[in-house]
Amino acid sequence: MDNATEPGKDQKIWQVVLAIPPGKVAGYGQVAEMAGLGRQARYIGRALGKLPQGHAIPWYRVIRSNGQIAFPQGSERYREQVSLLEAEGVEVVNGRVAMSRFQWR
DNA sequence: ATCTTGACTCAAT
DNA sequence: CATTGAGCCAAGA
Numbered sequence: 001m002d003n004a005t006e007p008g009k010d011q012k013i014w015q016v017v018l019a020i021p022p023g024k025v026a027g028y029g030q031v032a033e034m035a036g037l038g039r040q041a042r043y044i045g046r047a048l049g050k051l052p053q054g055h056a057i058p059w060y061r062v063i064r065s066n067g068q069i070a071f072p073q074g075s076e077r078y079r080e081q082v083s084l085l086e087a088e089g090v091e092v093v094n095g096r097v098a099m100s101r102f103q104w105r
Numbered sequence: 106a107t108c109t110t111g112a113c114t115c116a117a118t
Numbered sequence: 119c120a121t122t123g124a125g126c127c128a129a130g131a
Binding site (some may be wrong): 027028029032039040041042043044045046047048049059062063064065066069070071077081 | 111112113114115
């Protein structure tokens with residue numbers, strides 16, 4: 001068997017992210033653990049950043065573990081994420097999401 | 106192979 | 119609540 005990096009890691013992440021229901025959000029570290037990556041929370045962001053166009057991955061449902069957006073407030077990415085979140089019924093205040101919305105189970 | 110950087114997290118101050 | 123330092127791991131130069 002190949003011991004090289006498994007060519008399904010990104011896919012696993014996408015699956016986990018896709019498993020997040022609308023109106024809820026999850027943290028990077030959380031997604032990492034659910035995907036079986038352990039502490040590779042940073043890998044999640046990297047994988048999402050590598051996503052090609054036309055993807056169906058709700059990357060905007062993934063935020064920091066403290067409920068804050070991973071982008072600096074006022075940035076284009078930030079506003080895009082907030083717009084998408086609010087479109088799903090998630091309340092974003094001062095770059096933060098209520099802990100009630102955090103995690104879905 | 107080494108150094109730097111990053112859509113991270115946590116604890117201490 | 120802001121800052122700092124350390125831990126963490128993988129990709130790019």
